[in-house]
Amino acid sequence: MATGVGHLAVAAIDFGTTYSGYAFSFKSQFETDPLNIAAKTWAGGQLQSLKGPTCVLIKPDGKTLETFGFDAETRYSQLIEIGQHTKWYYFQRFKMLLWEKAINKNSMLADETGKMLPALTVFSLSISYMKKDMESMSTKQLCGIGPDDIHWVITVPAIWDDSAKNFMRLATKKAGISSEKLTIALEPEAASIYCRHIPVELDGTSGIASSFRFGKKYLVLDAGGGTIDTTVHEVCFDGKLKELYKATGGAWGGTMVDKEFWDFIAELTGKDSLHRFKKDNMEDYLDLLRDFEIKKRKTDSNSQGLVTIKLPLTLMDIVEENEGRKMKQVVQSSRYAKMVTLSGDKLRMEFNIFRSFFKQSVDNIVLHVKHLLSEPETNGVDAILMVGGYSESPLLTETIQKEFPRMKVIVPKDSGLAVMNGAVIFGHSPNLIKERVSKYTYGIDISEIFDRKIHPSEKLEKTDLGDMCRDVFDLVVKSDQKLKVGEPQFEGRYSSVAVNQSVVALNLYTTTNKDxxxxxxxxxxxxxxxxxxxxxxxxxxxxxxxLYFGGTEILFECEEESTGIVTRNVVDLM
Structure with missing residues (x-):
């Protein structure tokens, strides 16, 4: 695995489903203060944050980047106003394409109007924007630093499969970052590393410092916009971390809450009205989405009275035109008539309605954590570390505290930035994780001498070397196997069978089945x-x-017996 050693700076890109950003620190800064990390401030209207929306606008040629983040939202809204948007490509929240789907370098992605572009193009242009922006920002802080002096880290969910991680490596390479200057970081690990570095004097009453002492075991709950990523760590005597249980999770993140909200609005207004509103009034649509996002992060179970959402006038006009009656009358005739009122442009709902948007997401998270804590490997876990943007929602954190009263629930300040900042630290010190657990069973396709007692007849293959059994799964690593980082988990000896053979091809297979x-x-x-x-x-x-499976990616190392030449590289799974 590439490391940040020998570079003047480490930059990390946290590529999220709903929000993305980058942060960096110089080696000299890291050595004196690991938390001295700089990040871009993104601005959208009156909103400023250290992450921007994961939105990219691509020019009509389908190859050239126009802009990214808040600027992409604004520019696309302007194009809609003048009727030119259908010629451009606009993508938002597209990271979930890589979740539980077969993906390769030829996979396609549909934009907001249904036009298709290669997924690799969309991801690489997004990464390229942040790369160039970061390089510009870093040179202003330290003269004399160049692109070759920066080591890059890009974050991925730990629950992604190997091909999804490899896809991100390809997209990063296409964006202009060489493999030698790139490290893949797993999101919950990065967050865990960040929290390990929070000094005692900043700990307050959160219990962070005491939860990271030698021998402590804790569950990391990385609640992002798309996925919920969980893993279990133990603090080793040297301060490093080891994974006790393989990474697990699901697509129960903040976007599931957003979907429930939009389903609610669609039921009130009608699906056709909402579709037309989003299509023709993107700026107002984004304002409504941002208003709901603020309510998600601020409303807690102690909130009194009603939750208010401001409806855009353009949406109410469309509903009136489609329904032939005022929006207020539409609300009064809905099944929510006794729980929702409309006064002017203010939609006021009972708290139970607002809470219902979270139910499916939160129920899935709670059920998953309960199952995880029942596993023998998690015995002794006494804390839950909550990170990720969705962890800023009081309704989620309060529910976790209520459902797991015996656990110390830790939500660090700026939990939404824990992954991004932790990735920077990981880039400087990639050996902070010493052991992981394999999520899958891996094997290599081989042929072996045919044994009629154990091999089926349909696998018999006649060769010059005699009767062979083909398609044999030669076990390399078992699911749940502990993997020491930096140590090979498999070693095999292979030979050429043809005079002009230049490569030995080993087909790698994976499965979740035990036998x-x-x-x-x-x-x-x-x-x-x-x-x-x-x-x-x-x-x-x-x-x-x-073969090395203990890192964030699978590595192979080959050594020729006749020459002693050693080659080491990341396994290409595309």
């Missing part, structure tokens, strides 16, 4: 081919192959 004998078994999936280079000519040229 797999053949790569053709149900649930077994080919995730890529490892092309092991081999020099010279002739048969019988041997090479040792070592």
């Amino acid at each position: 797999v004998k053949f790569v053709t078994d149900i649930g077994c999936k080919n995730i890529g081919c490892i092309d092991v280079p081999i020099s010279g000519k002739g048969t019988g040229r041997y090479v040792k192959v070592r």
